Every structure is written in structure tokens, then in C-alpha cells.
Amino acid sequence: MLFLVNVLNFYDRQTLAAILEPLRHEFSLNDTQLGGLFTLFTIVFALAGVPLGKLADTRSRRTLLAGGIALWTGLTGLAGLATSYAMLLATRLGVGIGEAVCTPAATSWIGDLVPAARRARAMAGFMVAVPVGIMLSSAIGGPVAQAYGWRMALVVAALPGLLLVPAVLLLTEPSRPEAVGSGAGAAALPAVFWWIAASGAVVNFALYSFSTFLPAFLTRYHGMSVGQAGIWSGLGSGAAGVLGAAAAAFWGDRVGNRLWLAAGTSLAAAGPIALAIGIPAGRGVAAVWLAMSGYGLLQMYYGLVYAAIQDVVRPAMRGRAMSFYFVVTYLGGASWGPLVTGRLSDFLAHQSGLAGEAARAAGLHGAMYVVPALSLVLAGVLYVAGAKR
Secondary structure, three states: HHHHHHHHHHHHHHHHHHHHHHHHHHHHOOHHHHHHHHHHHHHHHHHHHHHHHHHHHHHHHHHHHHHHHHHHHHHHHHHHOOOHHHHHHHHHHHHHHHHHHHHHHHHHHHHHHHHHHHHHHHHHHHHOHHHHHHHHHHHHHHHHHHHHOOOHHHHHOOOOHHHHHHHHHHHOOOOOOOOOOOHHHHHHOOOHHHHHHHHHHHHHHHHHHHHHHHHHHHHHHHOHHHHHHHHHHHHHHHHHHHHHHHHHHHOOOOOOOHHHHHHHHHHHHHHHHHHHHHHHOOHHHHHHHHHHHHHHHHHHHHHHHHHHHHHOOOHHHHHHHHHHHHHHHHHHHHHHHHHHHHHHHHHHHHOOOHHHHHHHHHHHHHHHOOOHHHHHHHHHHHHHHHHHH
């Protein structure tokens, strides 16, 4: 059930990426403005996570999750009524508050439920929801937007909440191993935790940029329709992410240092993603195959690193630890990924000397190289974190 909640979490979060091109045309937006939708969402998401993480350590996680689902799905559907960029942005900020409940409460719950020897498998299984949710957002959102308009795509994304809220309220929480309230906040976290958090900033900068702009990249640079780009990026993300999470589940409980394994997979991911971006225009299917092989390797990060966090943090601090992790990773990385990549795309489009859609395609093509570059940086940060473990 927690897996399904996380699927909906990422489905609703990323549906906007599948409909960027229709939004751009309807509201006459540039890539900086499109990236800003994700940046401001992420800032609110990270800041809201701090008090919600504390509540996850001291209050009913079941009630928190149910309330969060109701809030974020309701506002996702409401975004379908937006008549301006400002109204669309306002609904996304509310979605960020609702979704900030999910991971601190759910990972704390799993940490209490599953022993350390099987924790990588459990966390990897939970985080399979990331590629599955992104797959559904693209594979459903893109075709629905093409057939019925982008507003209907947002309404469809909100509907599963009607089933998940009552289902979550029927769950039984595990007991907490320690008395709640112990620990002294951020000061009680070990030094290795902050290196892990820094790695989160890097990986989320890269992955949020990748997921946000991949459908638009396939549309502009390779000539796919909105529906085709959604299906290819969605199915590719889903398949690659599931395989990556399965690999993390298989190897994560068999290695002595999960952080070093994550460093190796991040290093390996840079090559195929760079090759995918370098493929000539018009070969979108080949680009998807290469990009997704690197994406699957990057998706191994979550199962390995989230399990490592649960290992190094005391049980009574798990919810707060994840909220502090999110402050660093989202304010330091994910919140800026789409915005910086979008701004770089606009800059390169202007510098290209081309006009109209050709310039937009060239700009985004060049900006996408930030993803493989950051994969190399991520490998270095995880190696240092593993050495301090």
C-alpha cells in the first residue's frame, strides 16, 4: 500500500512534465517559466517536510498520509481549472505541501517494519514507485493531453486519490522501537548523513532536469508528437527504473558498502546518457534506449541510499532525518534543476543564431548535457560518503 501511495505521489508530481508543450503554447511561456513551476513546488515541498517529518516521528503516520493524499490529489485536479500561469503555480505549491508528507512518514514506517538485513530490498521496492509513477505520468498524461487536452490529464491524475485515502486509513502501523521524541534534531545526526544528503542534492538536480524536459526534448529535437514522447519516455522510464530498483534490491543487501555501490552505478550512468543526447536529430527511439539505460543505473540510488540512511540514523529520528535530507536535496538540488536547465536552454537558444522552434530545440539539446555531467559529480560525493560510513 505504501508503494501505491508513492506511485501516486510521483505520478501527480510529474504529470506536469508530460504536458509542458501544451502549457507552453496556451500561456505563452518560456523554459525558465516552465522550470519555475517545478522549482517553486520543490522549495515548498522541502520546507513543509521539516514540521511534517517531526509529526511522522510523534503522531499517527497513517492519518498524516491520508491527509496528504487528499490534499495533493485535490489540488492536482483543481489545476485543471487554471486560467493563468499564476493560478497553475498556486495549485502546484499546495500539491507540494501535501506530497511533503509521503516519504518521511512512509520510510519511517518501513524502517520500523523491516529489519536491517532486508532493508535495501524493502526500500528499493518502495522506491520502484518513482519510475512507475513517472512512467504513468508520461504514458497516460501525454496521450490524454493530446486526445482531450492538458486539463483532462490533470483530472485523471487526481482520481486515484479517491481510493487510496480510505485504503490508507485501514492500515495498521508497526510499533516504534524507541520512545518517540528522543534525539535533539539535526545536531543528533551523524556526519556521514550530511554527505548522503549532499548526494541527494546532486542526484535530484540531475533526475528532475531529466524527467522534466525529456518529453519536450523528444518533441522539439526529435520531432515526436506529444503523445509519442509521453509514451516513449514514460514506458522507458518505467522499465529502466524497475530494473534499476530490482538490481538495487538484489545487490544492496549483499554488499558491505551500499554507498560505494551507488557511486559505481552513478559513474556508469554518465556514458549512455551523454551518448543519448549526442544522437542526431530524428533518431528519438535510439536516444530513448540509451538514455534509459543510464536512467536505470541512476535509479539504483534510491534503494541503496535510503536504506543507508535508515542504518545510520536512530529509529526515533527517522522521520526527521528524511525531512532534513529533503531540505538539503530539494533546496540544494532538485528545486534548481528544472529552473537552471530551463534557463540554460533559453540562453543556448538565444546563442544558437537560429529562429523560432529550431532555436528552442537547439537550446534544450545543449542544456540536457547537465545530466551526465552531474552523474560524474554524484559518483564522487557518494564515494566520499561511503568512506566516512
